[in-house]
Amino acid sequence: MFSYLANPARFDRFARIAIPVSGWLALGLIGVGLWYALFNSPPDYQQSETIRIMYVHVPAAWLGLALYMAMGVASFVYFVWRHPVADVAAASIAPIGAVFAALCLITGALWGKPTWGAWWVWDARLTSMLIQLLLFLGYMALRGALEDEKQAAKSAAILAMAGLVNLPIVKFSVDWWASLHQGASVIRLDGPTIDPSQLTPLLLMAVGMTALAGWMVLYRMRTALIDRRASAMQLVREASV
Amino acid sequence: MSEFFAMDGYAAFIWPSYALTALGVIGLAVFALSERHSAKARLAREEDEASDNSANP
Numbered sequence: 001m002f003s004y005l006a007n008p009a010r011f012d013r014f015a016r017i018a019i020p021v022s023g024w025l026a027l028g029l030i031g032v033g034l035w036y037a038l039f040n041s042p043p044d045y046q047q048s049e050t051i052r053i054m055y056v057h058v059p060a061a062w063l064g065l066a067l068y069m070a071m072g073v074a075s076f077v078y079f080v081w082r083h084p085v086a087d088v089a090a091a092s093i094a095p096i097g098a099v100f101a102a103l104c105l106i107t108g109a110l111w112g113k114p115t116w117g118a119w120w121v122w123d124a125r126l127t128s129m130l131i132q133l134l135l136f137l138g139y140m141a142l143r144g145a146l147e148d149e150k151q152a153a154k155s156a157a158i159l160a161m162a163g164l165v166n167l168p169i170v171k172f173s174v175d176w177w178a179s180l181h182q183g184a185s186v187i188r189l190d191g192p193t194i195d196p197s198q199l200t201p202l203l204l205m206a207v208g209m210t211a212l213a214g215w216m217v218l219y220r221m222r223t224a225l226i227d228r229r230a231s232a233m234q235l236v237r238e239a240s241v
Numbered sequence: 242m243s244e245f246f247a248m249d250g251y252a253a254f255i256w257p258s259y260a261l262t263a264l265g266v267i268g269l270a271v272f273a274l275s276e277r278h279s280a281k282a283r284l285a286r287e288e289d290e291a292s293d294n295s296a297n298p
Binding site: 056060106107209219227233 | 245248249254257258259261265266269272273277281283284288291
C-alpha cells in the first residue's frame with residue numbers, strides 16, 4: 001500500500017475518495033457518540049459523572065499515540081526510500097498529533113483534579129505522555145528551524161524515528177511502574193473489562209475521532225502537494241527570468 | 242435540564258473538557274481549510290504567471 005500511494009498522482013486519486021468518506025463518517029460517528037457520551041450512558045459507580053471526560057480523553061490519548069506511530073512509520077519510509085509523499089505525510093501529521101496529545105493531557109488534568117485531588121502528578125504515564133507531546137513539538141520546531149527543505153525533512157525524520165521508542169513506554173508505563181493512572185481496560189489480552197454501557201460511547205467517539213484525524217491528515221497532505229506544485233512552478237519562473 | 246448541566250457537581254471539569262476538545266478539533270479543521278485556500282491561491286498565481294510568460298516570450 002505504501003509503494004502504491006508513493007506516486008503523487010495515485011495518492012491524489014485515493015485522497016479524492018477517502019477525504020469525503022472519512023469526513024462524513026467522522027461527523028456521523030461523533031454525532032451519535034456525543035449523544036451516547038452525554039445523554040445515553042450512566043454515571044460511574046465510583047467516578048460519578050466525571051466518567052464522561054473519558055469519552056474525549058481516551059480518544060485523544062489513542063490518537064496522540066496512533067498519529068505518532070503513523071508519523072514515525074512515514075518518516076522511516078521517507079528516510080529509507082526517499083518517497084516524497086511519505087515526507088508530506090509525516091509533516092502533515094505533526095500538528096494534528098500535537099493537538100490530540102495536548103488535549104489528552106488537558107482533559108486528563110480536568111479529570112485528575114476532582115478524582116485524585118491534583119491537576120498534575122509526575123507519574124510515569126503522565127510524564128511519558130508529556131514527552132510524546134514534546135516530541136511532536138520538537139519535530140515541528142526542527143522542520144521550521146532548518147532553511148534547507150531536504151535537510152529539514154531528513155533531520156526531522158531521524159527525530160521522529162527516535163521518538164518511536166517512547167510509544168511502548170507510554171502504553172506499558174501503567175504496568176511497569178506503580179502509577180496513579182489506571183491500567184488498560186479496553187486493549188487487553190483477555191478482552192475489555194469496561195461495561196458495555198461505557199464501551200459503546202467510548203468506541204463511537206474513538207472511531208469517529210480517528211476518522212476525523214484521517215480526514216485532517218489527508219486534507220493537509222493534498223494541500224501540501226498543491227503547495228509543492230506551486231513551489232516547483234515558482235522555481236521554474238525564477239530560473240527563466 | 243439544569244440537573245443535566247450541573248453534572249452532579251462536576252460541571253466545572255466536564256464542560257471544559259468537551260469545550261476544549263471541540264476548540265482543538267474545530268481549530269485544526271479551520272486551519273486545514275485556510276491552508277488549502279492559500280495554497281490554491283498561490284498555485285493560481287503561478288499558473289497565471291506561467292501562461293503570461295508563454296503568451297509573450
